[in-house]
Amino acid sequence: MTIAGFITKNALRNRRRALLSVGSVAVSLFLLVTLMTLVRELTIPPEDIGASLRLVVRNKVSLAQPLPWKQITQLDKIPGVMAVTPFTFFGGNYKDLKVTSFAQFAVDPVRFTNVFVENRSSKEQIEAWIKNKAGCLVGADTMRRYDMKIGDTLKLTGTFYPCDLELKIEGTYKGSVDDRTVFFHHKYLDELSGDLGTVGTWWVRVASAEVVPEVRKQINQTFENTSASVSAETERSFQMSFVSMWGNIKVLIESISSVVVFTLMLVTVSTMSMAIRERFRELAILKAIGFRRREIFAFILAESFGLAALGGVIGIGGAALFWGLLDVQKLSNGFLVYFEVVPRTMARAAVVAAVLGVVSAIGPSLSVAQTSVVEGLKTLD
Amino acid sequence: MAIEPIVEVRELSKVYLQGETNVVALNRVSVGIQAGEFVVLMGPSGSGKSTLLHLIAGIDRPTSGQVLVRGINVANLNESALAEWRNRNVGFVFQSFNLIPVLTAAENVELPLLLTSLSSRQRREHVAAALDLVGLTERAKHLPRQLSGGQEQRVAIARALVTDPLLVVADEPTGNLDSKSATDVLTILQSLSREANKTVIMVTHDPKAAAFGSRQLHLEKGEIVA
Numbered sequence: 275m276t277i278a279g280f281i282t283k284n285a286l287r288n289r290r291r292a293l294l295s296v297g298s299v300a301v302s303l304f305l306l307v308t309l310m311t312l313v314r315e316l317t318i319p320p321e322d323i324g325a326s327l328r329l330v331v332r333n334k335v336s337l338a339q340p341l342p343w344k345q346i347t348q349l350d351k352i353p354g355v356m357a358v359t360p361f362t363f364f365g366g367n368y369k370d371l372k373v374t375s376f377a378q379f380a381v382d383p384v385r386f387t388n389v390f391v392e393n394r395s396s397k398e399q400i401e402a403w404i405k406n407k408a409g410c411l412v413g414a415d416t417m418r419r420y421d422m423k424i425g426d427t428l429k430l431t432g433t434f435y436p437c438d439l440e441l442k443i444e445g446t447y448k449g450s451v452d453d454r455t456v457f458f459h460h461k462y463l464d465e466l467s468g469d470l471g472t473v474g475t476w477w478v479r480v481a482s483a484e485v486v487p488e489v490r491k492q493i494n495q496t497f498e499n500t501s502a503s504v505s506a507e508t509e510r511s512f513q514m515s516f517v518s519m520w521g522n523i524k525v526l527i528e529s530i531s532s533v534v535v536f537t538l539m540l541v542t543v544s545t546m547s548m549a550i551r552e553r554f555r556e557l558a559i560l561k562a563i564g565f566r567r568r569e570i571f572a573f574i575l576a577e578s579f580g581l582a583a584l585g586g587v588i589g590i591g592g593a594a595l596f597w598g599l600l601d602v603q604k605l606s607n608g609f610l611v612y613f614e615v616v617p618r619t620m621a622r623a624a625v626v627a628a629v630l631g632v633v634s635a636i637g638p639s640l641s642v643a644q645t646s647v648v649e650g651l652k653t654l655d
Numbered sequence: 656m657a658i659e660p661i662v663e664v665r666e667l668s669k670v671y672l673q674g675e676t677n678v679v680a681l682n683r684v685s686v687g688i689q690a691g692e693f694v695v696l697m698g699p700s701g702s703g704k705s706t707l708l709h710l711i712a713g714i715d716r717p718t719s720g721q722v723l724v725r726g727i728n729v730a731n732l733n734e735s736a737l738a739e740w741r742n743r744n745v746g747f748v749f750q751s752f753n754l755i756p757v758l759t760a761a762e763n764v765e766l767p768l769l770l771t772s773l774s775s776r777q778r779r780e781h782v783a784a785a786l787d788l789v790g791l792t793e794r795a796k797h798l799p800r801q802l803s804g805g806q807e808q809r810v811a812i813a814r815a816l817v818t819d820p821l822l823v824v825a826d827e828p829t830g831n832l833d834s835k836s837a838t839d840v841l842t843i844l845q846s847l848s849r850e851a852n853k854t855v856i857m858v859t860h861d862p863k864a865a866a867f868g869s870r871q872l873h874l875e876k877g878e879i880v881a
């Protein structure tokens with residue numbers, strides 16, 4: 275017999291209780307990992323090389339108010355502005371879907387490729403798209419999800435635009451912050467909608483990060499006191515303004531997570547102290563035989579840590595596997611994109627498991643240490 | 656000429672504070688025990704038999720007085736040194752057998768050896784020898800619940816012996832046994848003192864059990880009266 279064997283036998287002496295403790299740790303940590311992943315998903319800042327160099331220009335009144343086409347000539351002239359493209363949300367529905375999982379934007383293809391310089395598409399496809407006024411560029415995720423191929427026709431039903439689109443897929447891209455979006459010619463939208471002479475927003479690429487604040491100020495000043503004054507912000511802060519809507523939900527989820535962890539603590543601590551209390555007499559015998567306090571503490575710690583660790587591995591590993599295998603994007607109707615259980619999340623959950631294992635060993639160890647051999651022998655089985 | 660005693664109890668007292676009053680469990684007891692003696696402690700309930708046994712075995716601390724075992728004042732050892740001292744020098748047998756239920760007979764016997772530097776092969780040899788001594792070689796792989804009470808107590812004796820201790824202390828070891836099993840256990844304890852020259856100290860209420868000892872000490876109200 276080895277010490278490890280002895281500890282294992284002790285941990286498993288009450289199979290059902292061992293199973294329950296491992297199970298409760300596993301389920302709780304699965305839940306915790308899921309909640310943490312959800313928080314991460316909702317607050318993930320858009321990471322893109324060019325994102326800090328891009329400005330989004332919208333109507334100062336609200337995002338829903340359009341901007342006049344003619345602003346583009348003035349924007350082009352502002353020093354530090356490298357490229358400007360119209361960027362208008364179409365919001366059409368694909369096939370008979372009620373909620374379409376991808377957005378569609380009308381852009382100027384040539385200007386667009388100058389604003390989004392991180393080439394995520396092939397040159398040939400971009401060129402084909404630029405040539406075809408009814409052509410579009412579709413993100414790889416959307417292509418895959420709806421089984422689309424280059425050359426296919428993509429029909430979109432207008433929701434607030436009084437027109438439907440019939441686009442030909444000329445190219446695809448991959449590796450952006452969100453590989454779902456469809457881009458098409460603004461001219462095409464103008465023709466179909468009867469040339470309103472407006473755009474939704476302007477997206478601007480700035481020469482360098484140092485001049486971003488200056489360019490922003492310039493843009494805002496240029497259109498001040500016009501019929502359409504604007505607000506320019508960086509792409510990142512623009513996207514974070516959507517994310518901040520989730521702020522309250524984040525707080526909610528985080529409080530649920532704390533409750534989960536706290537309940538788990540209570541359950542494990544009481545299970546462990548129950549398991550030890552039952553063995554008070556045996557532990558007194560071990561002491562009489564010559565085992566010292568620190569050895570007994572090591573036994574208890576190893577047992578409780580072992581159970582918590584096993585539960586942790588099952589719960590955390592299970593969560594990573596489960597969410598990795600599941601097509602969350604599809605199941606959530608595109609609401610959740612990645613839902614990736616990242617190592618950082620797993621590490622944090624593992625720390626919770628480890629703390630759990632240690633904390634639940636402390637109480638029983640203290641009471642064992644405080645009980646003398648003679649007192650321990652007197653406790654009844 | 657008196658032989659140097661292996662256990663020397665000097666003016667040993669144990670007083671419990673119970674609320675306002677002091678309960679004197681042991682009152683200035685002095686006694687010497689030689690190697691190979693089989694000492695039986697007798698006396699009415701509450702007379703201090705268990706208390707004396709616990710103090711000699713180093714699982715309790717006296718209020719005053721000394722217990723010298725081979726010249727070492729047990730009460731002076733700190734907690735961890737005392738634990739080590741017990742592991743080397745004392746074998747315990749209790750009324751309720753106190754085996755670990757998830758371990759087999761052999762594993763229970765092996766337990767005290769885990770604290771020694773013996774190799775696993777040496778440990779197995781020691782365990783086999785101890786089990787053989789109590790006649791339970793065949794039951795080595797049995798769990799305590801698969802053994803009879805008498806067999807369990809013999810496993811407990813094997814566990815007490817396996818470290819080859821100076822002292823074997825037993826608190827009413829036959830209290831829970833039928834007379835046949837009790838005789839087996841007492842015979843083993845007796846042969847330990849006679850043949851292996853171990854010092855055995857046993858508490859019992861049963862005069863028939865006491866007859867197996869080489870010397871009887873009677874306690875009353877915390878004092879040795881005979």
Ligand SMILES: Nc1ncnc2c1ncn2[C@@H]1O[C@H](COP(=O)(O)OP(=O)(O)OP(=O)(O)O)[C@@H](O)[C@H]1O
Nearest residue numbers: 671673678679680699700701702703704705706707
């Ligand atoms: N923890 C304690 N607190 C207070 N008094 C105690 C404690 N332990 C023992 N005593 C008292 O000390 C006295 C001696 O107890 P001890 O257990 O040594 O008696 P005993 O001779 O072994 O009796 P029994 O034959 O019933 O086992 C008793 O009066 C008992 O009440």
Ligand SMILES: [Mg+2]
Nearest residue numbers: 704705706858
């Ligand atoms: Mg007693």
